[in-house]
Amino acid sequence: xxxxxxxxxxxxxxxxxxxxxxxxxxxxxxxxxxxxxxxxxxxxxxxxxxxxxxxxxxxxxxxxxxxxxxxxxxxxxxxxxxxxxxxxxxxxxxxxxxxxxxxxxxxxxxxxxxxxxxxxxxxxxxxxxxxxxxxxxxxxxxxxxxxxxxxxxxxxxxxxxxxxxxxxxxxxxxxxxxxxxxxxxxxxxxxxxxxxxxxxxxxxxxxxxxxxxxxxxxxxxxxxxxxxxxxxxxxxxxxxxxxxxxxxxxxxxxxxxxxxxxxxxxxxxxxxxxxxxxxxxxxxxxxxxxxxxxxxxxxxxxxxxxxxxxxxxxxxxxxxxxxxxxxxxxxx
Amino acid sequence: xxxxxxxxxxxxxxxxxxxxxxxxxxxxxxxxxxxxxxxxxxxxxxxxxxxxxxxxxxxxxxxxxxxxxxxxxxxxxxxxxxxxxxxxxxxxxxxxxxxxxxxxxxxxxxxxxxxxxxxxxxxxxxxxxxxxxxxxxxxxxxxxxxxxxxxxxxxxxxxxxxxxxxxxxxxxxxxxxxxxxxxxxxxxxxxxxxxxxxxxxxxxxxxxxxxxxxxxxxxxxxxxxxxxxxxxxxxxxxxxxxxxxxxxxxxxxxxxxxxxxxxxxxxxxxxxxxxxxxxxxxxxxxxxxxxxxxxxxxxxxxxxxxxxxxxxxxxxxxxxxxxxxxxxxxxx
Numbered sequence: 060x061x062x063x064x065x066x067x068x069x070x071x072x073x074x075x076x077x078x079x080x081x082x083x084x085x086x087x088x089x090x091x092x093x094x095x096x097x098x099x100x101x102x103x104x105x106x107x108x109x110x111x112x113x114x115x116x117x118x119x120x121x122x123x124x125x126x127x128x129x130x131x132x133x134x135x136x137x138x139x140x141x142x143x144x145x146x147x148x149x150x151x152x153x154x155x156x157x158x159x160x161x162x163x164x165x166x167x168x169x170x171x172x173x174x175x176x177x178x179x180x181x182x183x184x185x186x187x188x189x190x191x192x193x194x195x196x197x198x199x200x201x202x203x204x205x206x207x208x209x210x211x212x213x214x215x216x217x218x219x220x221x222x223x224x225x226x227x228x229x230x231x232x233x234x235x236x237x238x239x240x241x242x243x244x245x246x247x248x249x250x251x252x253x254x255x256x257x258x259x260x261x262x263x264x265x266x267x268x269x270x271x272x273x274x275x276x277x278x279x280x281x282x283x284x285x286x287x288x289x290x291x292x293x294x295x296x297x298x299x300x301x302x303x304x305x306x307x308x309x310x311x312x313x314x315x316x317x318x319x320x321x322x323x324x325x326x327x328x329x330x331x332x333x334x335x336x337x338x339x340x341x342x343x344x345x346x347x348x349x350x351x352x353x354x355x356x357x358x359x360x361x362x363x364x365x366x367x368x369x370x371x372x373x374x375x376x377x378x379x380x381x382x383x384x385x386x387x388x389x390x391x
Numbered sequence: 392x393x394x395x396x397x398x399x400x401x402x403x404x405x406x407x408x409x410x411x412x413x414x415x416x417x418x419x420x421x422x423x424x425x426x427x428x429x430x431x432x433x434x435x436x437x438x439x440x441x442x443x444x445x446x447x448x449x450x451x452x453x454x455x456x457x458x459x460x461x462x463x464x465x466x467x468x469x470x471x472x473x474x475x476x477x478x479x480x481x482x483x484x485x486x487x488x489x490x491x492x493x494x495x496x497x498x499x500x501x502x503x504x505x506x507x508x509x510x511x512x513x514x515x516x517x518x519x520x521x522x523x524x525x526x527x528x529x530x531x532x533x534x535x536x537x538x539x540x541x542x543x544x545x546x547x548x549x550x551x552x553x554x555x556x557x558x559x560x561x562x563x564x565x566x567x568x569x570x571x572x573x574x575x576x577x578x579x580x581x582x583x584x585x586x587x588x589x590x591x592x593x594x595x596x597x598x599x600x601x602x603x604x605x606x607x608x609x610x611x612x613x614x615x616x617x618x619x620x621x622x623x624x625x626x627x628x629x630x631x632x633x634x635x636x637x638x639x640x641x642x643x644x645x646x647x648x649x650x651x652x653x654x655x656x657x658x659x660x661x662x663x664x665x666x667x668x669x670x671x672x673x674x675x676x677x678x679x680x681x682x683x684x685x686x687x688x689x690x691x692x693x694x695x696x697x698x699x700x701x702x703x704x705x706x707x708x709x710x711x712x713x714x715x716x717x718x719x720x721x722x723x
Binding site: 117119281285300301302303306312313314315316317318319320321322323324325326327328329330331332333336 | 449451613617632633634635638644645646647648649650651652653654655656657658659660661662663664665668
């Protein structure tokens with residue numbers, strides 16, 4: 060069997076362009092003993108993948124030029140030579156950017172019975188949702204009634220952060236990059252205050268939205284947002300450091316916040332994390348989030364691109380604000 | 392009774408100069424009911440006081456122009472009209488920068504029986520020692536056998552951090568600003584590695600001293616040190632943010648570390664603190680530190696200026712590297 064896949068043609072400089080990627084046709088093997096063949100239903104593009112396109116030491120090894128890119132995907136088993144997997148099963152896998160593949164069963168996670176569309180397991184009920192959940196509740200240690208600020212509030216992670224915070228009776232402030240996204244946060248997701256970060260100083264918005272200060276700043280973007288938040292934190296506030304999308308395409312080092320010393324007198328905690336640090340909470344998370352989603356306590360939006368050859372455009376769109384909610388590439 | 396005292400004549404720009412201060416003669420009242428008159432034995436100058444010379448909102452209110460400066464001091468009761476204090480008692484107080492004063496008994500802490508010279512209660516057994524103790528063990532959560540890096544290693548706080556770390560069987564790396572200080576750290580305090588931060592890249596020293604990385608970076612200075620440390624932390628490392636002396640005299644905002652995003656993948660925690668956040672540990676600290684000092688497990692050094700009129704020079708010396716260990720002004 061043959062399928063289409065996307066390779067990294069060259070390392071992007073700044074914001075990636077379509078020319079940094081190639082669409083190829085590749086052979087999909089038939090499974091040998093212990094292996095499973097999978098046809099992907101949908102795949103994820105995520106901001107962290109930009110870091111893997113750089114040749115450097117990091118928490119995940121860099122992508123190699125000329126090789127098929129990897130990333131989260133949901134597929135269905137098309138052929139199996141492993142007793143735990145049978146044809147038609149939904150499986151979560153790390154073999155995105157391709158329509159199909161054959162791999163050892165140990166690299167797959169069976170999703171069992173789905174309680175939501177498959178793509179939700181790449182978003183609200185998947186890695187971004189779990190990032191929001193552990194980042195806000197474990198790293199951020201949110202307490203009832205506190206004030207939360209989340210940057211990138213209309214993103215796959217940020218939109219879930221804000222909704223979990225609302226469920227926990229927190230006051231929620233969010234930033235986003237367009238008026239439409241801001242309207243979504245306020246009108247549909249119940250944010251108490253949302254603003255377009257292009258529209259005036261971030262700090263002025265924060266002073267208006269939270270005159271008594273912020274208890275938890277969930278940082279998805281770094282840069283100006285972090286600096287403005289540091290000036291408006293309450294004593295013993297927590298800052299989960301989840302991402303710094305404002306800097307992922309920088310071609311030279313970007314100076315950090317010039318007011319980190321605010322953390323001293325206020326006793327602030329800035330703590331970085333990635334979702335895999337909390338794998339022990341995966342089961343708890345899935346149960347809780349499936350319940351929230353099925354009850355309508357958490358809603359989500361997807362921006363969908365169709366076909367693996369559109370995956371580069373979807374990925375580039377993450378850095379140009381093309382997505383509201385989770386960016387998904389469907390492969391069926 | 393009259394005494395000499397130091398006032399803030401004007402707000403310093405950059406590194407303070409003697410012209411920013413005035414030495415005055417002031418009247419010391421006789422105690423009324425509930426009050427105590429105290430003659431100070433010695434006083435402390437500390438880097439944090441620089442921040443109080445700026446007109447801004449902070450965790451302690453700014454000093455006012457023309458008023459006598461405040462700060463930690465140890466004195467002896469010269470007259471008392473409160474039953475808990477009698478003549479000759481040693482008291483810890485916040486009325487430094489003056490030879491004597493009269494105040495409500497509630498503003499004083501009786502030191503009881505001293506187990507070390509009075510000045511030690513401004514240093515190793517005082518605020519800087521307790522800052523080191525809670526910063527390393529509570530904020531830094533040091534575990535046996537870990538690797539610690541402390542900047543400003545020859546300072547009042549840093550020299551105690553390094554020695555507590557050694558007691559906890561940690562490997563200790565320290566930076567300081569002169570060859571003499573570096574020799575003190577290595578030869579007398581038992582640091583495993585110490586370097587002059589003027590001498591080559593900080594990061595090169597860290598890579599040599601801790602090829603497997605740093606578990607706890609105790610940050611007294613901010614700036615280049617913090618950036619270099621962030622590039623050399625081990626997964627789940629902790630960074631107690633204690634001070635940023637490299638920036639206290641800056642006349643414009645200083646950019647922060649350009650690699651704060653290192654904290655994300657490594658799961659690092661940066662946590663600011665001041666010693667008063669841990670006042671509940673004061674008794675435990677004093678007992679432990681008096682034991683360590685009396686057994687010779689912790690030694691300390693003082694740089695001593697004589698007379699309250701020398702207090703401005705002592706204070707300025709903090710920013711020009713004039714002190715090894717604790718800077719003390721004796722007032723007897």
